[in-house]
Amino acid sequence: MGKQDARLIIFDMDGVILDSEPLHENARQMMFKKYGIIPDEKMPEAVGKSSSGFWRKVIEIYQIEGEPYALEKEQYHLVAKQIEENDVKPSDGLVELIMDAKEKGMGIALASSSTRILVDDSLRLLGIAEQFDVTVSGDEIPKKKPAPDVYLKVLELTGVKAEEAVAVEDSRAGIEAAKAAGIFCYGYDNPTSGMQDISKADQQIKSIREIKV
Known part of the structure; x- marks a missing residue:
């Protein structure tokens, strides 16, 4: 299944949802x-x-x-x-991408290594908490990224198959986690995330705006 007919888009949080x-x-x-x-x-x-x-x-x-x-x-x-x-805003193009995905009936999920407290605080402070159908944090799964656990949990909660989902990650560990779960992964080359090896991503992007759903 190609990325254009995906039913679910799963975001990493740190470095993807916001430049954290x-x-x-x-x-x-x-x-x-x-x-x-x-x-x-x-x-x-x-x-x-x-x-x-x-x-x-x-x-x-x-x-x-x-x-x-x-x-x-x-x-x-x-x-x-x-x-x-500092009134930090979501990453450029993120809100528009979420709205486009929702218009097409796609599910919106979050797969983070951060704790539930930071996930909830961040999404609330960014004003986008209500946009997510499912969020899974690092303290809710047995092993954190690069293990696939967080992505497998999202798939379980949404009832979506791996080949029907796409992930957006900005780190090597995150990309390895998504790929280990069998999910197509965009590697976001975010300059604020330091020198990250995103070569294992299915597609590398310089901006969230490059993702088309």
Whole structure:
């Protein structure tokens, strides 16, 4: 089945729904300062991965006091605060794409590695929460991306087959997750998401506006 006759479009959140990676980076930098961490070459990769996993590695490497999920929660609180204070908008072309998809009777879903709290806060603050039929967060599935669990859960909840869906991702881990679930995946080359390898995507795009449904 080609992407033009898909019944469901599934979005990643960070870096796709909104340019949130700079907000996450700001939050991490604020927390490094707070906890006395001086980042160096040992600092683990953060983009496209689970934040609790990132903080688990940071705790081990830099020997700081803290619990991974508590630090993840603190980071996400700082991200939501920035979305609200800076009046952050959805990615360019996103709302139009959602409206076009809805007009054609397509379902709209979200598959995120972030926690339910950040997913709900972000969509609410962006004013688009009601547009989504199904949202699945990273704390609601056994394994986060690059495992396919989050996408398989979306398919289960919507009753749509993998070949009838398309995904939009901006990170290597996200693309691998969508592909492992058997879903056609657009790789969004978002400059604010850092240097991401999106070569495994079925189609690479520079703008959300390039996606036609």
